[in-house]
Every structure is written in C-alpha cells, then in structure tokens.
Amino acid sequence: MTTTAPGLGPPGLVEPAAPATAEAAVEALLGLALPHATTAAGRAAGVVRAALGEFASVQTALTEALVASQDRLLAMxxxxxxxxxxxxxxxxxxxxxxxxxxxxxxxxxxxxxxxxxxxxxxxxxxxxxxxxxxxxxxxxxxxxxxxxxxxxxxxxxxxxxxxxxxxxxxxxxxxxxxxxxxxxxxxxxxxxxxxxxxxxxxxxxRELARAAVAREHEVASALAQSAISAVPPVSARVDIFARTAPASLTGGDFYVFERTGGSIWFAVGDVAGKGLPAAIFMTRAVAACRVAFLAHRDEAVTAAFTRVQDELFDHLEDAGLFLTLVLGVVREDCGTVSLVNAGHSPVLLVKDGTPQVVRASVPPMGIVRRTPVPTTATLSGDDCLVVGTDGLVEQEDPADTMFGYERFGQLCHRHHTRPAPEIGEDIFAEVTRFAAGRPASDDSTLVVLKRLAAAA
Missing domain, CATH: 3.30.450.40 (GAF domain)
Structure with a gap:
C-alpha cells in the first residue's frame, strides 16, 4: 500500500514529480507522446516555448533596466x-x-x-x-x-x-x-x-564688482571732501560758520574760502545730481574758484565769477550738468559784501533785523552764459549773510512736509543776533529736529557771515 505525507494528497495516490522547466510543464500538460513536429499540439508547444523565451528575455531586460534606473537615481x-x-x-x-x-x-x-x-x-x-x-x-x-x-x-x-x-x-x-x-x-x-x-x-x-565700485566711490568721496576747506579762515573782523553734510557717500555741495590781503573770498555751490559725477565736478569747481580768487584778488567780484564760468561752462554743458553758485567777497575793514548769485537758493541777507532774499542775477552755470550782475551790501551790527543749499529747505518730515523757505527765513530772523557759529549750529539742529528721523534726500551746506565789532 502506497501512502503520502500528510497534507500532500489523498491516501493511496502518488503525486507526479514537478516539471523542471516551463517547457516541460507545457509538454506534461498537453500529454505529448509524439514528436513535436508531427502533431498540432507539438506546434502549439513550440509557439508557447518561443513566447516563454521572449518573456524570459524581456524579464531579464527589465531587471537590468531597473538596476540601471536605481543606479541613476542614486547618482542623481x-x-x-x-x-x-x-x-x-x-x-x-x-x-x-x-x-x-x-x-x-x-x-x-x-x-x-x-x-x-x-x-x-x-x-x-x-x-x-x-x-x-x-x-x-x-x-x-x-x-x-x-x-x-x-x-x-x-x-x-x-x-x-x-x-x-x-x-x-x-x-x-x-x-x-x-x-x-x-x-x-x-x-x-x-x-x-x-x-x-x-x-x-x-x-x-556682480557683487564683487559692486563692492569694488563702492570702494572707489568711498575713496572718491574722501578725496572730494578733502577738497573743501576744513575750517574757514580766521578773521578779527568777520565771523564765519561753514559746514556741509552729504546725503550720500559722495555729494555735489561745496564751500570754499580764500583770504587775500584784507578780503575774504567765498563761494557756495551745488552741482546738480549726486554720486561720483557730481563729486568730480564739485572738486573741479572748488579748484576753479580758488584759482579765480587768487588771480583776481584785487578786482571786482564779477571778474572772478567770469573766470570760474569760463573754466567750467563747457565741461558742464558736455556732461549735461549745471551748477548753482554764489561767489562773493567780504572786505574786512568795512564789512562790504559783493556777490553774484547764479541760480542759487536759499540766500538771505538779514539787514537791520529783516531777512531779505538775495535773488539770482544770472542762471546756473552750464545753462546759458550771461554777464554777471553783482549784489552789494554792508554788514554792520547784527547783520548777517546766510547762504545755504536746497537740501536744508527741502528736508521732509515723516508726513512728507518740507521744511520750506518760510521756516528757514523765520529761523534766520530768530537767531540773527547770535554769533555766526551759533546761528549755523541752530539751523542744522532745527532742520534735524524737523526731519524726526527722516533721512536727507539731498546734501545740506550752510555758510554764515557776520561782522564782528571792532576791537577796543
């Protein structure tokens, strides 16, 4: 009696051995006993064997592709x-x-x-x-x-x-x-x-290039500011205040002084624009003013102004820039002031306690050439001449309100009896308080001239 192991089949039966290959399984299934080529079943088996071979090849290719894909994913x-x-x-x-x-x-x-x-x-x-x-x-x-x-x-x-x-x-x-x-x-x-x-x-x-340019601007700013007189000349008869505060790294505002004999020559200017071009022209304007002061020390203020205009006009025109300028001279012995205003403001003469606007007599340099027309006055007692730039009057507060020319005039009137340095400091301090933290949009420059009483 033949038996099987529990769970492998019914008692008394012997299970055939499992086919070794898929092809063998197909042949066993079909019960092929005759040669393959002589029966329809044999031909069918051949087709099935071929299909299984192709399947095995596809399976191998897919496996290789999967491995390659995994390698590629790891590489990615x-x-x-x-x-x-x-x-x-x-x-x-x-x-x-x-x-x-x-x-x-x-x-x-x-x-x-x-x-x-x-x-x-x-x-x-x-x-x-x-x-x-x-x-x-x-x-x-x-x-x-x-x-x-x-x-x-x-x-x-x-x-x-x-x-x-x-x-x-x-x-x-x-x-x-x-x-x-x-x-x-x-x-x-x-x-x-x-x-x-x-x-x-x-x-x-680009950042490296920008940093290099910023460094160049920093050097240019230092050179430009060094062209401005560090301190105004000391005089026993004329009290002077001067300060400039650039709004950016390089500015176009300037002041310049030169003492020749018994006279003090001065100029306050503002080159239109900001940055390096304005600073370059500012240094050129400072140099032109100093040359004119020395070359025309004993002549009228109009001669010195014409010299500066001849030196700068063509360069300003070619660059598409212009320069507002006040150029003048104060005689120390008598306090007489003569100046030419080329499109500049604010310029105030506080005479006998009343602020008077000194209006421009010629356009800014670089726009059109004009024969200069001087303005003359005499400083005595508490009289003073205040020359600023538009950065002061155009300073805005957080509400976008400008300081304005009216406030500037009232400020000059209120403080005109004080020494020139105190007048200048008070004006800057008042403008700063008005701004209330609002950054300046333009350079600010201020020069104050006042006659000192004669020493006993």
Missing part, C-alpha cells in the same frame, strides 16, 4: 548633494560636470561659454574636434534647446542662465552608444542644476 541623489559652499568658484562646476559624466554614461562633457571651452571633463584627447562639433550644432540650430548630432551619440544643450554670456553643455558618448529619448529628462535636469550654479557665480561676480 549624489548630484543634488554636491557641496556648493564655494559655489562662487569654478570648482563646483567641475564637480557637477564630473557627476554628469557618470550619470549620462558620456565619455566627455564640455561646458562652453560663448565660443570658448570653459570646462572639460572625461576624455579630452580630441577636445578641439569635439568643441568644433558642438559649435557647429549650435550654429545650425541656434533656437533649439537640445540638439542630437554625430549619429545620436552627442547631445548639445543650451542653458537658461541670466548672465552676459551664452552657456552650452555638450555630452559625447563613444561611437555606437546613442542617446535615447529616455536620456532627455536627465540631461534637462543636469542643465537646470548647472544653470543655477552659473547664475550664483554671475551674482557673486
């Missing part, structure tokens, strides 16, 4: 984890291209900036030839993002980077290993990642 992960701490350097680009070489299975990867090879990784024995091939593909299809050439064994892509240069990335596989449609998403992803790095490099370069 390492690609995204490249340390970009030094992204401002080309070392990061070289590292990314090295990973791209592995990811794409390429033999050579080139990064082209315009028509030059910026970086190359992999086999570079025929670098010039590969670069020429990439350039030819770009010229042939300049509007395409991706171009496949050389029997589909090379891909040349254009990167979308906001820089002054055009960037292209070229991949070259060995002959016979074509790029397929499935490679395009990978190539596009690498291009996007590399584009970000190149954009950071460009941003870093």
């Amino acid at each position: 992960k390492t690609f995204t984890q490249v340390n970009l701490r030094d992204v401002a350097g080309r070392e990061a680009v070289a590292r990314l291209l090295g990973r791209a070489l592995t990811l794409t299975g390429a033999a050579t990867v080139l990064l082209l900036e315009e028509d030059s090879v910026a970086t190359a990784v992999g086999e570079v024995a025929d670098l010039d030839g590969l670069a020429d091939l990439a350039r030819a593909a770009i010229r042939a299809a300049p509007d395409r993002v991706l171009r496949t050439v050389a029997g589909d064994s090379a891909i040349i892509g254009s990167l979308d980077v906001d820089t002054s240069s055009a960037w292209h990335l070229a991949y070259f596989r060995p002959a016979g290993r074509r790029f397929a449609t499935s490679d395009l998403p990978l190539v596009e992803s690498i291009g996007a990642a590399l584009g970000i790095v190149l954009a950071f490099i460009e941003l870093h370069r």
